[in-house]
Amino acid sequence: MERKNVLIICGGGSSEHEVSLRSAQYIKDQVSLIKELNPIVVEMDKDANLTLNGNKVSLNGQILETATERPYINYVIPVIHGPPGETGEIQCYLEMHKLPYLGPRHEGSSICFNKVTTKLWFDLLGINNAPWKAIHRGLPFELSEIKEFFKESNNDVFIKAASQGSSVGCYHVTKSSEIETKLNEALKYSDDVLIEKTLKGRELEIAVFEQDGNLHASRPGEIINDDDKFYDYQQKYSDDSHAKTLVEAQDLTSEQIAKMQNIAKTAFKCLKLRHLSRIDFFLSDGEIYLNEINTFPGMTSISMFPKMLENTGLKFSDFLKEKILKETR
Known part of the structure; x- marks a missing residue:
């Protein structure tokens, strides 16, 4: 039996490059469990150059050109966290060349990668989320208005670069004197910056995925920071992280679980997602708030x-098997 080639593209050159390589290894291991498939891992640098085992290669339509062979690519898994993997750019290329791939299409990717755009959708859908304001690099803004919002938010906000992942360009601000500096820092990472009221409470996550023609939402998992630190890039990925994770959160009512699952599915469908996503919540003072959506989670x-x-x-390998074999028949 001739196996189908699955191209796993990782790296990307963003601040999440190394995490992407680790995710790609997990995906490769899972694809390797499927006898019908042959995984091929290529690494992308910041200039979109591709390498396979350290040698430069190129993807020309459905053909991967290497120094010694030109394998036909049947399916692509873009395991790039951040740009250009979650921004819609790679998705546009793959769609133009009629290459089936895992994850949301270009429109859903683009919508969800910008935190401001995502918040606008939450508000439009009537989904409860933290109070917020935003600024744009090309438009003037009144610092006094931001400081007033800061005061209304109990002098506690997060300033976030809108088009970054994994808490890059994200700052916890509790002093009015730091606001202008942190806004300028965030603008180094993104044209849009979100200013969001800090919510104190539990950090919960739900895996939403498609399988057997149905949309599924897992029971909520939970992130626990024992040292009361913000769950930033270091906390997420460092071996020295003190953060703990629970695959299934405890002490939630059936009503709370059902409400989060319903919100997660609604957001998934309305923001034009596909195959998989991780949807993050806060539970604060008994209220459920949708925090953000990760269209291709770690x-x-x-x-x-x-x-x-x-x-x-x-099984994750069975999840992948259904998607790949269904679209490569």
């Missing part, structure tokens, strides 16, 4: 998405 050894998916009883 797949490292400590990542929550694959653990929450498998907690539903579905």
Whole structure:
């Protein structure tokens, strides 16, 4: 039996490059469990150059050109966290060349990668989320208005670069004197900056995925920071992180779980997602708030998405097998 070639593209050159490599290894291991498939991992640098085992290669339509061979690519898994993997750019290329791939199409990717755009959709859909304001690099803004919002937010906000992932360009601000500096810092990472009221409470996550023609939402998992630190890039991915994760959160009512699952599915469908996503919530003073959506969540050894998916009883390799074989017949 001739196996089908699955191209796993990782790296990307962003601040999440190394995490992407770790996620790609997990995906490769899972694809390797499927006898019908042959995984091929290529690494992308910041200039979109591709390498395979350290040698430069190129993807020309459905053909991967290497120094010695030109394998036909049947399916692509773009395991790039951040640009250009979650921004819609790679998705546009793959769609133009009629290459089937894992994850949301270009429109859903683009909508969700910008935190301001995502918040606008939450508000339009009537989904509860933290109070917020935003600024844009090309438009003037009144610092006094931002400081007034800061005061209304109990002198506690997060300033976030809108088009970054994994808490890059994200700052916890509790002093009015720091606001202008942190806004300028965030603008180094993104044209849009979100200013969001800090919510104190539990950090919960749900894996949403499509399988057997149905949309599924896992039971909520939970992030616990023992040292009361913001769950930033270091906390998420460092081996020295003190953060703990629970694949299934405890002490939630059936009503709370059902409400989060319903919100997660609604957001998934209305923001034009596909195949998989991780949807993050806050539970604060008994209220549920949708925090953000990760359209291609991390797949490292400590990542929550694959653990929450498998907690539903579905093997991750079977999840991949259905998607790939269905679209490569």
